[in-house]
Amino acid sequence: MTYLGAQASVFLKKASSHGNLKECICSRYLYLGGSLYIICALLNIWVLKYLDYSKMLPLTSITYIWTLILAFVIFKEKISIKKLVGIIAISIGAYLVAY
DSSP: OHHHHHHHHHHHHHHHTSSSHHHHHHOHHHHHHHHHHHHHHHHHHHHHTTSOHHHHHHHTTHHHHHHHHHHHHHHOOOOOHHHHHHHHHHHHHHHHHHO
């Protein structure tokens, strides 16, 4: 679920890179990103059926880890020390909440 949310953001970023609104609306990336967000939301609802909300919601922060990885691989964005520290903090927090 968290990976799909991050991948949806990648497609929406690609859709937004078009020159104008008309091209953005006609972009297949807009519809891929939107579809993935809907699938992600449905998975979120399904997972909430089985996990406590107080555990599940903090675990969605893992999406930020996927986003950083995808931004690095696809958009060649730099990973700064601050981002790395943030990812470590998210990982520790997700672990502590889950266990």
